Ligand SMILES: O=c1ccn([C@@H]2O[C@H](COP(=O)(O)OP(=O)(O)O)[C@@H](O)[C@H]2O)c(=O)[nH]1
């Protein structure tokens with residue numbers, strides 16, 4: 001296991017309960033906070049997400065200065081319901097001249113940079129069904145606590161509810177693509193429990209400097225790019241408890257997986273790590289850390305070994 005991963009995990013992981021809203025308000029001082037909710041056809045859930053944040057973190061205490069829903073080419077009532085719940089709503093393509101209408105979550109987050117004024121940006125998905133305002137305060141904590149922190153990833157039990165038994169087997173692309181990719185190519189990041197968490201926060205000064213994949217690769221790219229350019233300690237992660245959301249079909253997640261593989265391929269000049277270790281999801285392990293070595297050994301072509309060496313073989 002890359003010792004940097006476990007060291008980072010130990011030093012840079014906190015729980016949302018460590019970041020009390022009142023204490024954050026004191027630390028906030030002159031820092032402006034924008035919450036950005038990218039939304040494509042989320043009319044059934046966006047109003048609840050907006051309402052909870054508005055009530056808890058704008059009406060009850062003035063922690064959040066700006067609450068923006070980016071309407072990402074929705075064809076339902078997302079924009080109307082978000083506005084009725086009290087959010088500012090801006091449609092991709094209507095934000096600034098020259099920013100044409102484009103689909104994609106990353107595109108929505110990138111365009112939000114031109115529609116917000118916050119020094120700190122908190123990204124919250126619009127399809128959450130099990131969550132709370134502590135997602136926002138937990139993500140803000142490490143950023144308001146230390147100016148050297150640039151990016152904060154949430155992590156949680158990932159609920160999977162496909163209409164049958166409800167399990168915590170969610171985060172299918174996270175577990176089958178993103179975390180194995182990190183273990184292979186960026187083992188120092190293997191301690192990040194939810195690299196694809198849709199709830200995360202970053203300094204504007206960071207986001208303005210990073211390239212942003214227009215689709216679902218944005219979480220993976222910002223993690224890898226921040227670590228490479230600013231070091232592991234520029235990143236922190238916060239335990240947010242439990243999260244449920246609307247699920248996509250496994251076929252749609254196949255497209256998402258390909259986007260993330262493309263982002264990784266564009267960045268992974270490095271060969272595979274010598275040894276590949278995969279930490280188990282932290283909540284499965286009492287005490288919070290266990291790792292499994294991934295068998296990566298390869299045998300040489302049989303024709304080069306032992307009794308095969310003399311056989312006539314077909315050559316192409
Ligand atoms: O083109 C898109 C695709 C997704 N989203 C939003 O990005 C968030 C995460 O997307 P989704 O729920 O589809 O991903 P999943 O959570 O299933 O991986 C949600 O709020 C979506 O409405 C978006 O704004 N534009």
Ligand SMILES: O=C(O)[C@@H](COP(=O)(O)O)O[C@H]1O[C@H](CO)[C@@H](O)[C@H](O)[C@H]1O
Pocket residue numbers: 105125158159160169170171172173174175196197198199216217218219220245246247248253256
């Ligand atoms: O983590 C994942 O594997 C995917 C799919 O989650 P589920 O298997 O539907 O629980 O969800 C995340 O990935 C997307 C790509 O980074 C993010 O944009 C989503 O916000 C996040 O929910």
